[in-house]
Amino acid sequence: xxxxxxxxxxxxxxxxxxxxxxxxxxxxxxxxxxxxxxxxxxxxxxxxxxxxxxxxxxxxxxxxxxxxxxxxxxxxxxxxxxxxxxxxxxxxxxxxxxxxxxxxxxxxxxxxxxxxxxxxxxxxxxxxxxxxxxxxxxxxxxxxxxxxxxxxxxxxxxxxxxxxxxxxxxxxxxxxxxxxxxxxxxxxxxxxxxxxxxxxxxxxxxxxxxxxxxxxxxxxxxxxxxxxxxxxxxxxxxxxxxxxxx
Amino acid sequence: xxxxxxxxxxxxxxxxxxxxxxxxxxxxxxxxxxxxxxxxxxxxxxxxxxxxxxxxxxxxxxxxxxxxxxxxxxxxxxxxxxxxxxxxxxxxxxxxxxxxxxxxxxxxxxxxxxxxxxxxxxxxxxxxxxxxxxxxxxxxxxxxxxxxxxxxxxxxxxxxxxxxxxxxxxxxxxxxxxxxxxxxxxxxxxxxxxxxxxxxxxxxxxxxxxxxx
Numbered sequence: 001x002x003x004x005x006x007x008x009x010x011x012x013x014x015x016x017x018x019x020x021x022x023x024x025x026x027x028x029x030x031x032x033x034x035x036x037x038x039x040x041x042x043x044x045x046x047x048x049x050x051x052x053x054x055x056x057x058x059x060x061x062x063x064x065x066x067x068x069x070x071x072x073x074x075x076x077x078x079x080x081x082x083x084x085x086x087x088x089x090x091x092x093x094x095x096x097x098x099x100x101x102x103x104x105x106x107x108x109x110x111x112x113x114x115x116x117x118x119x120x121x122x123x124x125x126x127x128x129x130x131x132x133x134x135x136x137x138x139x140x141x142x143x144x145x146x147x148x149x150x151x152x153x154x155x156x157x158x159x160x161x162x163x164x165x166x167x168x169x170x171x172x173x174x175x176x177x178x179x180x181x182x183x184x185x186x187x188x189x190x191x192x193x194x195x196x197x198x199x200x201x202x203x204x205x206x207x208x209x210x211x212x213x214x215x216x217x218x219x220x221x222x223x224x225x226x227x228x229x230x231x232x233x234x235x236x237x238x239x240x241x242x243x244x245x246x
Numbered sequence: 247x248x249x250x251x252x253x254x255x256x257x258x259x260x261x262x263x264x265x266x267x268x269x270x271x272x273x274x275x276x277x278x279x280x281x282x283x284x285x286x287x288x289x290x291x292x293x294x295x296x297x298x299x300x301x302x303x304x305x306x307x308x309x310x311x312x313x314x315x316x317x318x319x320x321x322x323x324x325x326x327x328x329x330x331x332x333x334x335x336x337x338x339x340x341x342x343x344x345x346x347x348x349x350x351x352x353x354x355x356x357x358x359x360x361x362x363x364x365x366x367x368x369x370x371x372x373x374x375x376x377x378x379x380x381x382x383x384x385x386x387x388x389x390x391x392x393x394x395x396x397x398x399x400x401x402x403x404x405x406x407x408x409x410x411x412x413x414x415x416x417x418x419x420x421x422x423x424x425x426x427x428x429x430x431x432x433x434x435x436x437x438x439x440x441x442x443x444x445x446x447x448x449x450x451x452x453x454x455x456x457x458x459x
Contacts, residue, residue, distance in 0.1 A: 060307075060349020060393050063409050065358045069347070070407030082354030095407060099317070099347065101308030106330050143328065144389045148308045158403040162318040162343075164311070195312055233358050 012211040018204025019124075021131030021190035023138060025050055026181045026211070028246060031089065033210040036153050039173040041205035042194040043152035044102055044128045046136075047077065047085040048186040051246065053141060055081045059098045059148035065229045069158070071096040071150070074226035076182075076233055083240055084233045085185045087223035089214075090178035093171050097151040100166075103128035103195045112202040125202045131190035139186060152177055154194040166196035180214045180223070182237050184246040249321035251338035251423050253279065253457050260456040266449030267438035269373040271381050273298050274426045279337065279457045282434070283421040284398050286450035288414035290437035291397040292350040292370040295325060295333045298429035301386055303327045307346040307393040317403050319344040319395060325424070333430050338423035341416045345401035347409065350374070350394050351439050360441045370394075370435035377433055384431060396437075397422050399444065414444050 002014040011030075015037070016022055026032055034043060049055035058080040066075055073091040076084040088096075105127040108114075117124045132146055153171035158164050191207050193199070217224060217234070224234045255261070259278075264270045266289070274280050282291050297303035306328040311317050313326050321339040324332045349355075352371035356364050371391060378386040398416035403409055436452050439445065 054388050058349065058355075060347060061352070061355045061358070064348045064401075064411075065355060067409050067411070068407060069403045069409045078355070078358065080352065080354065082352070082357050099308060099311060101306070101312050104309075104330060144302055146328070148393055157405060157407065158317050159405060162316045162403065164315045164317065229358050232362060235362060236354070236357060 010210045010212055014209055016191050016207045016209070018191050018206055019126055019202065021135050023135040023186065023188040026185045026187050028181055028183050029214050030181055031212045031214045032179045032181070032187070033212060034152055034177050034179070035208040035210070036171045036173060036175045037206040037208050039205070040171060040203060041191060041207050042154045042197065043189055043191055043207055044132065045150040045152060045187065045189040046132065046147065047079070048139070048141070049079065050184055050186040053139065053145070053186070055079045056145065056147055057085060057150070062098065065233070066227055069099065070155070071098060074223055076223055076230050077150070078233060082233065082236045084182045084230070084237055086179040086181045088177060089180045089223060090176070092175045093153055093177060095155040095170060096177065097154045097156045097194070098148060100151050100154065100156045100194055100196055102132060102149055103192050105129050107195055108202070126192060128190050128192035131192055132188060135188040151194050156196060166194065166198065168198065182234070183240065247321045248340055248342050249338045250340060251281070251421070253281070253423070255455060257457065258455045259458050261453065263451050263453045264434065264436045265451050266436050267368050267373065268436055269377040270432070270434045270454055271377045272432050274430050274432050274456060276426050276428050277459055279423055279425045279459065280432060281421050281423045281455040282397050283419070283453040283455065284341070284416045285418065285453055287418040287420070288398065288416050288445045289450050289452055290399045290439070290445065291452050292435040292437050293395045293397055294374070294392065294433040296390070296431040296433070297327065297333070298431050301384060301390060301431065303329045303331065304390065304392060305333055305395070307395070310346065317347060319346055332427045334424040334426050336422060337425050338421070341398055341420045341422060343400060343415060344422065345396040345399040346394070347403070348396055348399060348401045348411070350435065351437065356441065364441065367440060368438040370437050373435040374433060411442070411444060
């Protein structure tokens with residue numbers, strides 16, 4: 001249930017059921033705390049600059065700038081314009097995916113029995129693809145704008161030959177990841193399963209999310225100083241903000 | 247996987263040398279085979295593909311990686327679109343491994359990777375942006391510049407979740423060949439990067455060749 005506490009540390013808290021989608025604006029200087037309520041949730045997510053939606057989350061730049069395949073505490077999530085949408089300031093999981101992509105409608109229908117809205121009402125099965133298409137359209141965007149997404153709480157790892165495996169026990173009930181926004185960001189997200197999830201039935205896992213005010217970024221900030229690249233990313237944000245960017 | 251091609255350069259229908267820092271945008275018809283040739287070694291050919299009749303359908307790195315359950319591209323890899331269709335198949339490869347995780351260089355990502363002062367150095371994304379501006383008939387813009395293939399680049403993923411940029415495993419004369427499964431637009435940037443040791447700080451020409459079959 002949504003709760004609003006504008007004067008408290010947690011300003012807003014809400015739950016999203018599994019297999020659902022939403023979008024919202026996150027302001028610079030706030031945090032988005034994502035909590036896996038029952039274990040095994042996957043949260044697909046995309047970022048856009050609300051004032052110039054051509055600026056969007058760029059997974060390859062995020063990975064190559066930090067020489068990483070996984071995402072965890074200390075990593076920054078980059079736009080295609082060399083700026084940081086948000087930093088991962090805390091993480092109880094240790095590995096989040098941004099390479100596995102999105103559950104397409106065709107793959108969902110191949111993998112799981114479809115529950116229609118006519119028969120099941122809001123307990124129906126939707127794909128991450130349809131979830132993103134709806135949220136993109138709310139903001140004047142479409143499938144041409146749908147780039148590689150984040151899959152919070154999911155882990156896909158490669159062996160020496162590059163072969164991929166999906167970890168079905170990566171996240172437990174109560175696990176969390178905390179994102180501090182370094183610029184205003186339009187956040188699109190869904191709770192549809194990771195495309196490599198091999199559960200027998202379409203898994204529906206609830207997400208809790210909380211919005212808080214962030215502490216100011218200190219000179220010794222862990223994310224900013226985790227790599228020289230991130231120091232330069234923060235400099236790019238600083239230039240953007242002094243020129244009036246939010 | 248190393249797989250040598252039986253094709254000979256004397257019966258191509260098209261051949262063009264692309265200098266470092268230039269782009270090449272060209273329709274490859276269904277059934278035709280495209281070879282990208284690393285003329286001098288360790289060059290990166292940053293490549294995107296689109297359905298020539300509907301550019302909303304385009305190469306998708308994440309769908310390609312996931313459907314083949316492997317992060318590297320080589321002979322036998324199908325290049326999958328965002329609609330789940332096969333755009334092209336890699337049918338020959340004398341390099342053995344190509345990257346599709348690292349994306350392309352851009353002036354902005356160069357500021358993060360190297361130095362803020364390097365923002366005006368030429369980059370692949372600038373070449374692509376000029377390409378879509380100079381080919382208005384394809385009706386594309388920055389939204390369509392998505393996550394690419396880096397032919398001849400070696401970017402190993404470790405089991406612990408690291409991403410490393412190794413010296414190239416390509417060499418002068420190595421090539422990759424792809425057969426188009428539908429009419430596709432190929433958009434190649436011959437990478438101008440001067441800051442990455444992978445090309446010994448010396449970007450060099452590549453050649454593209456097309457056979458009718």
